[in-house]
Amino acid sequence: GAGVSQSPSNKVTEKGKDVELRCDPISGHTALYWYRQSLGQGLEFLIYFQGNSAPDKSGLPSDRFSAERTGGSVSTLTIQRTQQEDSAVYLCASSLLGGAVYVTEAFFGQGTRLTVV
């Protein structure tokens, strides 16, 4: 597709279960970002991938959160032992390249709305 694609659109899970959220970036984009948007809040940076470089994981809130990017394309964000405070919209974005200028031209997907009950 032409844009960033995320799946599922919505996910309801029970507290304590693991969840996987998927992101398909725009074809040819080498940089990929995950953000979290809690109700009434701005976007909170989680993790950044650029090519084959080590990811910037500085925004991950706890060791229950992890992400990988296979083949420089699709990315999966995994949340283990989900908690109610993990309920949020998880947004993925991609840009042609990484770096200060290109991050300003990141395109966002529609997000995955995660509800932990």
Next chain:
Amino acid sequence: QKEVEQDPGPLSVPEGAIVSLNCTYSNSAFQYFMWYRQYSRKGPELLMYTYSSGNKEDGRFTAQVDKSSKYISLFIRDSQPSDSATYLCAMSGGYNKLIFGAGTRLAVHP
């Protein structure tokens, strides 16, 4: 204190009004300033991007950056009901992540 402060609103204006949206920030290293529009249950879309200080105009939208005051603004002229959305400011200091404000909800009523 958050790095970026933005009044969450909501802001309600009549169609045709001039809308002023603002953010303040504390990190003097920020060089790149963006405004995003986010419709309900959609991802943010980039509206305006400004590097360093100054003004930038695009149609009905004008972005202003005052680095001396650490204050940025977005003006919407001749507002339309289709402008009803949440507006997010975002900033970057030359690294690989954006720092967002909380977003201001705007409602333009006919």
